[in-house]
Amino acid sequence: MKSKILVVGGGITGLVAAYRLLQKKYQVTIFEKSGDLGGLLGSFKIEGTNLEKAYHHIFKGDTEIISLIKELGLENKLKWYESKTAIYYDRTIYPFAGAMDLLKFKPLNLVDKLRLGFVKIYLEKENNWHKFENVLAYEWMKKWCGERAYRIVWEPLLKGKFSDRYKDISMAWMWARIHTRGNSSEKGKELLGYMEGGFQLIIDELEKRIIELGGKIETRNEIFDFRKLEEEYDKIISSAPIENVEYLGAITVVFSSEQNLSKYYWHNINDSKSPFLAFIQHTNLVGTENYSRKNIYYLGTYLPQNHKYFTDKDNLIEKDFFDYLKKIFPDFRENEIEEKFVFKFKYAQHIVTTNYQSSIYNLQSNKKIIHSNFAMIYPEDRGVNFAVREGEKAAALVPEDQP
Numbered sequence: 001m002k003s004k005i006l007v008v009g010g011g012i013t014g015l016v017a018a019y020r021l022l023q024k025k026y027q028v029t030i031f032e033k034s035g036d037l038g039g040l041l042g043s044f045k046i047e048g049t050n051l052e053k054a055y056h057h058i059f060k061g062d063t064e065i066i067s068l069i070k071e072l073g074l075e076n077k078l079k080w081y082e083s084k085t086a087i088y089y090d091r092t093i094y095p096f097a098g099a100m101d102l103l104k105f106k107p108l109n110l111v112d113k114l115r116l117g118f119v120k121i122y123l124e125k126e127n128n129w130h131k132f133e134n135v136l137a138y139e140w141m142k143k144w145c146g147e148r149a150y151r152i153v154w155e156p157l158l159k160g161k162f163s164d165r166y167k168d169i170s171m172a173w174m175w176a177r178i179h180t181r182g183n184s185s186e187k188g189k190e191l192l193g194y195m196e197g198g199f200q201l202i203i204d205e206l207e208k209r210i211i212e213l214g215g216k217i218e219t220r221n222e223i224f225d226f227r228k229l230e231e232e233y234d235k236i237i238s239s240a241p242i243e244n245v246e247y248l249g250a251i252t253v254v255f256s257s258e259q260n261l262s263k264y265y266w267h268n269i270n271d272s273k274s275p276f277l278a279f280i281q282h283t284n285l286v287g288t289e290n291y292s293r294k295n296i297y298y299l300g301t302y303l304p305q306n307h308k309y310f311t312d313k314d315n316l317i318e319k320d321f322f323d324y325l326k327k328i329f330p331d332f333r334e335n336e337i338e339e340k341f342v343f344k345f346k347y348a349q350h351i352v353t354t355n356y357q358s359s360i361y362n363l364q365s366n367k368k369i370i371h372s373n374f375a376m377i378y379p380e381d382r383g384v385n386f387a388v389r390e391g392e393k394a395a396a397l398v399p400e401d402q403p
Helices: 012-023 063-071 099-103 110-125 137-145 147-168 171-182 200-212 226-232 314-328 357-361 384-396
Strands: 004-008 027-032 043-046 049-052 078-082 085-089 092-095 189-195 216-219 235-238 247-257 266-269 278-281 295-303 337-350 369-371
Touching: 004 012, 004 226, 012 027, 012 200, 012 235, 012 384, 043 337, 049 200, 063 384, 099 110, 110 137, 110 147, 110 171, 137 147, 137 171, 147 247, 147 266, 147 295, 200 216, 226 235, 247 314, 314 337
Parallel strands: 004 027, 004 235, 027 216, 085 266, 235 369
Antiparallel strands: 043 049, 078 189, 085 092, 247 295, 247 337, 266 278, 278 295
16 A cells, blocks of 8 residues: 655645645645635635736746646646836836836936846856855845946845845845746747636646545644654645744735726836835736726735734725825726735745755755745745646655555
């Protein structure tokens, strides 16, 4: 009889690991603490269609997720769209999707623009990320992009992503962010992928196949003590948060409206006074057809886990976010919002410090437990493609010759 495997966490990493192990005829059980599957890729209904609680898209170079989509027979649902990106700075929205937009970006002079452009090209082409591992991102970017370009373009990103820990972040993380995106372009245009009907299609298909192969899924089952489980199961694959890694939480506010606020898909909000880091007009990427012809919007930010938003009522968060949105778009009318939702994630982003690899290096020393949390994704930032990759890796660590 094949070994009994427990998978802790029903996000896409856990689902992929479980699916691969069931294909090898292992006995697999999934414990998920929430009431549904998907984790950070989890969905809800808005305007009658599934949508992720946290914004997601994939890149052309995301080979693992694209391969899985094909394997699951969902390839016809994967659509590719040209991304339109902008920066909000000093009360103005500037297009920021390519070389021409950079050259027209008024807050920077020509030297700043050239330095910014050369740094981007260099990081896209440089394959050796190890040289950046023990270098601080803010220092490196300030040195090579220049003080003004760093302050206007890159510091708001670091602060928005990592809050008051932004000066501790490794340049390896910044390298990965730019390197990955740079390889998702065709003819100078960034192409992003999205599933028609949402990424919930992948979660549903994996769940269906896991059950068909004899796997067991138990939702609302949170693990507090692994010791007893180590006696019952031969291996445990855990995507639970890792003790020696620091995390930030995230807040997203999602709403639908007939109002069309912008012509861009993604807006980086480069203003430290903004309560959100990113404003995403989702339907400017994928169209409104699947959402009752309504526009779908995300407002999102990363925050320390002790931030008041994690205990505030939803209406207080909405007020802060919508009040600031009116500053960006004076024509925004809150009373025309059709549906609105607030989602809170306590573990949404690991803090990638210099020498980060040492904090996850010895995690697999316990021969019974295989850790597969998104904090293991390094140097890349966590994302759906790398979550799939981690699930594949975790399943591969279960030896074939288990009794």
